[in-house]
Amino acid sequence: MAIIDFKFALEQVPAVLKGVPWTLTIAIIAMIVGLLFGLLIALVRIYKVPLLNQLSILYISFIRGTPLIVQLYVFFYGVPVLFDYLNPRFGWELNADNISPLIYALIAYSINTAAYQAEIFRGAINATSAGQMEAAYSVGMTTAQGLYRIILPQAFLIALPNLGNLFINLIKATSLAFAVKVMEILAISRIIANDGYRFLEMYLVASIIYWALCLACEIIFAKLEGKMSRFEGRADLKASAS
Amino acid sequence: MIELTNITKSFKKNEVLKGIDLQVKKGEVLVIVGPSGSGKTTLLRCINYLERPDEGTISVEGFSIEGKNASRKDILALRRKTAMVFQHYNLFKNKTVLENVMEGLIVAQKMKAAEARALSVDLLQKVGLSEKINDYPAQLSGGQQQRVGIARALALNPSVILFDEPTSALDPEMVGEVLAIMKKIAREGMTMVVVTHEIDFAREVADRVVFMADGVIVEQGTPDEVLAHPKHERTKQFLKRLVREPEYEI
Amino acid sequence: MSTSLQEWIDLFTKVLDKLPLTLFMMGASLFFALILGVLIAIIRIQKQPILYQTATFYLSFTRCTPLLVQLFLVYFGLPQLLLVFSIDINSWDRLIFAIIAFSLHTAAYLSEVIRSAYLAVGEAQLEAAYSVGMSYPQALRRIILPQAFVIALPNLGNNIIELLKDTSLAFTIGIIDIMGQVRIILGNNHGMGMFEVYIVISLVYWGACMVIEAVVSYAEKVFKKGHVGLSK
Numbered sequence: 016m017a018i019i020d021f022k023f024a025l026e027q028v029p030a031v032l033k034g035v036p037w038t039l040t041i042a043i044i045a046m047i048v049g050l051l052f053g054l055l056i057a058l059v060r061i062y063k064v065p066l067l068n069q070l071s072i073l074y075i076s077f078i079r080g081t082p083l084i085v086q087l088y089v090f091f092y093g094v095p096v097l098f099d100y101l102n103p104r105f106g107w108e109l110n111a112d113n114i115s116p117l118i119y120a121l122i123a124y125s126i127n128t129a130a131y132q133a134e135i136f137r138g139a140i141n142a143t144s145a146g147q148m149e150a151a152y153s154v155g156m157t158t159a160q161g162l163y164r165i166i167l168p169q170a171f172l173i174a175l176p177n178l179g180n181l182f183i184n185l186i187k188a189t190s191l192a193f194a195v196k197v198m199e200i201l202a203i204s205r206i207i208a209n210d211g212y213r214f215l216e217m218y219l220v221a222s223i224i225y226w227a228l229c230l231a232c233e234i235i236f237a238k239l240e241g242k243m244s245r246f247e248g249r250a251d252l253k254a255s256a257s
Numbered sequence: 258m259i260e261l262t263n264i265t266k267s268f269k270k271n272e273v274l275k276g277i278d279l280q281v282k283k284g285e286v287l288v289i290v291g292p293s294g295s296g297k298t299t300l301l302r303c304i305n306y307l308e309r310p311d312e313g314t315i316s317v318e319g320f321s322i323e324g325k326n327a328s329r330k331d332i333l334a335l336r337r338k339t340a341m342v343f344q345h346y347n348l349f350k351n352k353t354v355l356e357n358v359m360e361g362l363i364v365a366q367k368m369k370a371a372e373a374r375a376l377s378v379d380l381l382q383k384v385g386l387s388e389k390i391n392d393y394p395a396q397l398s399g400g401q402q403q404r405v406g407i408a409r410a411l412a413l414n415p416s417v418i419l420f421d422e423p424t425s426a427l428d429p430e431m432v433g434e435v436l437a438i439m440k441k442i443a444r445e446g447m448t449m450v451v452v453t454h455e456i457d458f459a460r461e462v463a464d465r466v467v468f469m470a471d472g473v474i475v476e477q478g479t480p481d482e483v484l485a486h487p488k489h490e491r492t493k494q495f496l497k498r499l500v501r502e503p504e505y506e507i
Numbered sequence: 508m509s510t511s512l513q514e515w516i517d518l519f520t521k522v523l524d525k526l527p528l529t530l531f532m533m534g535a536s537l538f539f540a541l542i543l544g545v546l547i548a549i550i551r552i553q554k555q556p557i558l559y560q561t562a563t564f565y566l567s568f569t570r571c572t573p574l575l576v577q578l579f580l581v582y583f584g585l586p587q588l589l590l591v592f593s594i595d596i597n598s599w600d601r602l603i604f605a606i607i608a609f610s611l612h613t614a615a616y617l618s619e620v621i622r623s624a625y626l627a628v629g630e631a632q633l634e635a636a637y638s639v640g641m642s643y644p645q646a647l648r649r650i651i652l653p654q655a656f657v658i659a660l661p662n663l664g665n666n667i668i669e670l671l672k673d674t675s676l677a678f679t680i681g682i683i684d685i686m687g688q689v690r691i692i693l694g695n696n697h698g699m700g701m702f703e704v705y706i707v708i709s710l711v712y713w714g715a716c717m718v719i720e721a722v723v724s725y726a727e728k729v730f731k732k733g734h735v736g737l738s739k
Contacts, residue, residue: 144345144347146343146345146347147347147349147350149307149341149343149347150341150343150347150348150349151349152305152306152307152336153305153307153336153339153340153341153343153347153410154340154360154361154364154365154409154413155333155336155337155361155364155365155366155413156360156361156364156365157329157333160364160365164349164360164364165349165351165352165360168351169350169351172351245393
């Protein structure tokens, strides 16, 4: 048996590539949903909205303190339990079996990533200088206007490198989607590998596909940063001035 | 036109303002001087409610609000009658020079973009920055940034402009250009309240000088009365030290 | 959902039974990852040709592929690869493969933590050490490393927590740790479902993470004494 059967590996690439759309769908949609909720949670925490702030702290601590795979299982097995609890009380007929694996994955990954994004945005908003909001007030803006027009655009730029890392982590994390029965890159590779006893080949194929995806994301985020940071100018050098 | 009554403010247990009463007439240039920690900046920031006073009343052009329990609407209305020039300029970093000046006009005063633009271009010409209108703040020197800050305040056509140590973050060679513009707008009749360490500016431009120390107004009067012939020991000490070793707050 | 308190307690006990194994995996992996991480950091700081490129390649691979793939590559792929050189490691304990995979993975992240902490101390400190007549090794031991350690602590803590959570994947290669025990627990259950079991498991991980966090922040406090300037 050759070390690596390249021919076999190459032949399987198209089959494994079928997992890429699943990976990207989960990562992109979870990222966008997480962005909205993350931002809201960050604001809740910054403005210390009573009750919601404490709930947010608890939620973020739980998400960061438990493995994603456990969260996926809790969610996957928790939804039917929840439905069993709700159905008799409200006369509903919700059936967990009717929910597609993709929906499970989208919701679970969104819940997970929102917690991390909340922390990123909280840090980024706090990193904008206090004077910016004061200046917004001084020209007669409301808090909402100041946030939307002045603070958030600046915070988003500060957050961008971390958001990029988070997105790459999200892509890698989709390899756990098998827990909610989504057939993405790794799940497909695993089945082919088990069938043909070609483990090394299949997992190398999977690695290279993930690797390529991540490098592509890195490039895209670097471009995005370059484009958005036009107003930074010499700001780095003069950061101490404000 | 501006009337502050019994303004008090504490940070934790430290009482910074101990019941200040102050009036400013229309078109008057009022300069507040005093040692650091005297409460002068806090007082200035109470006028547009960037600092919430614990007690007292703020009244600008007949619109008056209670310091302690002002509603959000009242605060916004008060801020829309005033403008501020900050020590560290606080230009919007994500906006160009022109956008910085237009921002308040479009967002807070709902002015049409074309009109706001024309007005802003005029004002930037007045502060000598016509060529920089499409630059971002980070590309400007400190003096240039502060001139944009003044244009931004002027654009709002406020009842009063509050200057919070506008030159103390500047390199010495840039102080002159900023003071020159402040003199210009003072002569045009703008009501100004200026917290500064520039005694020469106070002497030359101020209609009235207020000396503050330890959260109270120690004395006030014409520049000649307060700066040349101070009555109180505290004022004399402050001025003597200022002559010997100029105080630069960073 | 009508489970009694006693059943919950039983469940907790069963899960906690396997916590030592999880902690052992974490501890062993951390130990090897630190050694490897320091080596890689040195290679990257000194920019030695070939070694530097190799290290960079390794970092890119480790950081751009999922841990689960790495775990499978080590567990399934490594024996297949070594068999070609007539080395048979198929008989090794699964635990060894898991620790190899976790160590290789974590080392990549730790090396970056170590490298950035070293660079954060700055050239000026090194120059100051030279100016009082220290050699490089002396400067390293007495000036640079103590400061770098304090800088690295928060990130080190985060990586230890990540590592703990990473070990939750060991069940995929058949290791019976907290996660791997689920089926066994359910085999002799008393009406407890998957959901309850995973809730308990998540609470155990959560608790362990909080303990690690507390220890790290305590260590930060202890080591920051005299480093007031750095903390500001």
